[in-house]
Amino acid sequence: MNNHSKLAIIAIIIVIPVASFAVYSSDSSQRNITLETTKLQVISSFYPLHEFSQNIGKEKVDAVLLVPIGVEPHDWEPTIKDVQIMQVSDLIIINGIGFENWIDNLEENNFQGIIVDTSSGILINLDNENNNEIEDPHIWLNPVYAKIQVQNIANAFSNSDPKNQKYYQSNAEEYLEQLDLLDLKIRNELSSCTSDFIAFHDAFSYFAEEYDLNQHTIISSNDPHGEATAKTLENIISTARELNINIIFSEESVNPKTSQIIANEINGKVLVLSPLEVISEGTYISQMTKNLENLKEALC
Ligand SMILES: [Zn+2]
Structure with missing residues (x-):
């Protein structure tokens, strides 16, 4: 869909009278909205942010993924129903750095709620702004940046619901302590290991930077649906040979065949390194800990 038709669709949605929400909210979907509630209505754009919001807001917010x-x-892209839900929410929690490419359309169409950009305050080295490279949005995979995202969410909850400020801030502190422990564990356990690893898509740059590792990728763009060409496979196989790498990473939501082809060439093995984009089980911390275990098998 081009931007024009997206705009047209969102424009149509916005003129749908508020009365239609009553119809929607009476259906039994998991995204029930109780309009009379005094709880903050919070929507998070994808899983890690949803978990952060739940840990900070607990029973004082209605958190929707x-x-x-x-x-x-x-x-x-959001559906019409999704946009309707967004229109009646207090806060929309986004990753930022271009990860939610639909957010500009929402802002241009008189969205009344507050959009919380959790990347705010995270200073990343962007490439020369004159080139058209896509910015790298994967900040949540660096626990140090994830902590800033958590604090941004806690501050947004506190601003929108000041009477519960202490509650949100102390829940955030507790969660930040867990993130500190995770960060420390990764730092300690990888510190005496080798540093080159082959991820599936370009999701671990900030993680690698934080822990002094070198990320190589099978898919060269940061599009996880990208295809590996014969040329990229050939390149990554020779990289693996040069660097004595014997673990090739895949992701839980992609076909492991591509990684397996490379692993077969080098007599290696495929393990999962999750970008936590498509989460099916566990928590941010348990998935990151699993990533650490698999990285240790590859690097230590
Ligand atoms: Zn990604």
């Missing part, structure tokens, strides 16, 4: 479980968020 926008991109459904099992769906890959990179190229996802």
